[in-house]
Amino acid sequence: MRLPLAVSLLLFVQCFGLAAHLHAAQQVDIYRAQALVKSQSESERNAAARATFGELIVRVSGQRDALDNPVIRAAVPNAQNYLFGFSYKSSSEKLIEGTRSFTALALQLDYEPQAIGKLLKDAQLPIWPAQRPKLLVWLVSKDQRGLSVVPEVIDMQALNSAASYRGLPLVFPKHDQTEEMLLSAGDLWDLNLEKIKAASVRYKADAILIGRYTPSSMGPIPPAVIVDPLATEIAATDIEAPGVPQENTSAATELPVEPSQGPWLAEWLLIHGDNQTTQKDETPEVKGLFNNAIEQAADYFANQYAIMPSSQGAQPIVLRIGNIKSFAAFKQAQAYLQGLAMVQRMEIVSVTAESVVVRLTTEADVRLLMNTLALGRRLNLVQENVASVVPQVSAGNEASSTEGEAPLPEGIDAEAMADFERALASEQMANGGAAEVAADDQTSDASVTAVVPAGSLQDPLVYVWQK
Known part of the structure; x- marks a missing residue:
């Protein structure tokens, strides 16, 4: 893959700088709750589900006042219906009931993420991903x-x-x-x-x-x-x-x-x-x-x-991703983006000698997506003016030649890059020809002089993939 010298230097500086202070968010098991019970009876388990349901809703939504929502209040008596699993462990804790003392059992309650997500959406409450x-x-x-x-x-x-x-x-x-x-x-x-x-x-x-x-x-x-x-x-x-x-x-x-x-x-x-x-x-x-x-x-x-359901529905956000040097790297980036809670769909828009352009259909706005990507540290944001030095070429077309191109980066095989581009082109065909649609969109919008929002086809968010 032939990289313009300015972009090559920028990628090196950013990757080197990131490695020196790489942070990583932590995956939290937000759909799990713990309770102490006297026995393994269904009534005890259902009571524990009702008792922990409020804590779970606050943790998943990120809203302290979530239990004031009428939709959530109505769901609490049937909290056991939102479980998909549970387990018991021995415990040294004691439970006191009147004058009697019981050796408690530790009950682990696992709630169904999809069911909780639907409930929060019905309640118009956000979801704070794990x-x-x-x-x-x-x-x-x-x-x-x-x-x-x-x-x-x-x-x-x-x-x-x-x-x-x-x-x-x-x-x-x-x-x-x-x-x-x-x-x-x-x-x-x-x-x-x-x-x-x-x-x-x-x-x-x-x-x-x-x-x-x-x-x-x-x-x-x-x-x-x-x-x-x-x-x-x-x-x-x-x-x-x-x-x-x-x-x-x-x-x-x-x-x-x-x-x-x-x-x-x-x-x-x-x-x-x-x-x-x-x-x-x-x-x-x-x-x-x-x-x-x-x-x-x-x-x-x-x-x-936290992701707040939008009254406008899902919206597209376009990213240009650099430092994709193999088809395997692309699949890793694809899996990462599709794994984000806010992303409903990912389409390949175009491929250049320097980058891949994708369109994400999300339940969040640009600000929230950028915050989430910054937290994940897998995609590193590039300054907006760098996008102007990266030519945009639809997949399947030849990349336009530029003066001052750097030689192929060390360790990158030209034949492997050709295989990579062919594999991406095949992936696009499987997605219904998103690249051709994108090209038509760009042509039809070429005469528009209004300010284009960041994250659009004309002004994509530019990122560098971090392995």
């Missing part, structure tokens, strides 16, 4: 002894419980010796973002949540001292947490922290790409801070990635 962003959580607390980057066990339990309820995968720092050299409690308390981001790279998370919390008896949380990485005259090690002696910081991490009395104050910073959102909170118990923080974070991500 591919969820991994959230790295940094916590720093302050008490009478100073700062501590090691939270109490109850803090972790509260975070994990809230995250499990919403289907949000969490990652926690290791706080090992290497990390302690990069980041101190004072750095976290001051929100030294340069150091926090540097220490976060190893976890390959999709977003970072930083929580600073303290009992209200310690006074308000002071404004963060954002360290300017360009201010070289001030060493980062000289920055101290406001009002906290530096020598107390390390000691606090080594000694057990005495239980403090509420109410509790917290400030949270959520970093997701170029977006930063802050939240202040006050609760009577410390676990309330973490429940609220996870709820807010889950609401944010659901707004970014």
Whole structure:
């Protein structure tokens, strides 16, 4: 495959850069629920289904108020009808009923995704797909002894419980010796973002949540001292947490922290790409801070990635995909796109010497599709102006020659590329001649002078496939 030099260089830089900080979203089993029951009776199982149904709907839809929907409320009494399987395991937990105690059984309930999807669609509620962003959580607390980057066990339990309820995968720092050299409690308390981001790279998370919390008896949380990485005259090690002696910081991490009395104050910073959102909170118990923080974070991500049924129905979005160097690579990209929850259908539009153009029929808009592709990290977005240097040629036609073409990239066999193009042409014929239709569309729209939306045949979204 002959690549123009500019495109070849761009692909190399992007692929090399991505490999250095590749993140990966996590697949969450959002259609599974757990419950403790006394026996394997049908009545116990149906009661457990009704009890867990609300949690499941909130997790799949991403909407905290989903149970207020009349369609969902009407479905709760028949929750068992949405199951496709269940299983039991032994448990050491006890259930108390009056004066009697029972050894509980752990019941796993598996709900049918298609049935739940139809219910949410009937209720006009969104579906937040199972591919969820991994959230790295940094916590720093302050008490009478100073700062501590090691939270109490109850803090972790509260975070994990809230995250499990919403289907949000969490990652926690290791706080090992290497990390302690990069980041101190004072750095976290001051929100030294340069150091926090540097220490976060190893976890390959999709977003970072930083929580600073303290009992209200310690006074308000002071404004963060954002360290300017360009201010070289001030060493980062000289920055101290406001009002906290530096020598107390390390000691606090080594000694057990005495239980403090509420109410509790917290400030949270959520970093997701170029977006930063802050939240202040006050609760009577410390676990309330973490429940609220996870709820807010889950609401944010659901707004970014949940698929809302459109009143306009399914719509087409066109992608131009580069770095497809074999038919096997194309099939991988095809399987990935067709596996997205929002994609109903994928058609091949055209093939060039540099790329493949596909039309996706989706239940989502361009913004949501781009957010989802960014989360998956399999397709890397190219700047829009790069599309102008890539000639568009329908499958089955000869690619137009361009001056300054680069030689065939090393490791790419010309004969294999010819087989690849023939295989794609055959694939197009199986899809009903989408390429010819696309060519007709382009001809008929050539005289249109109105602004063409991104993701159309005239202005496709340009991506590079990452293996």
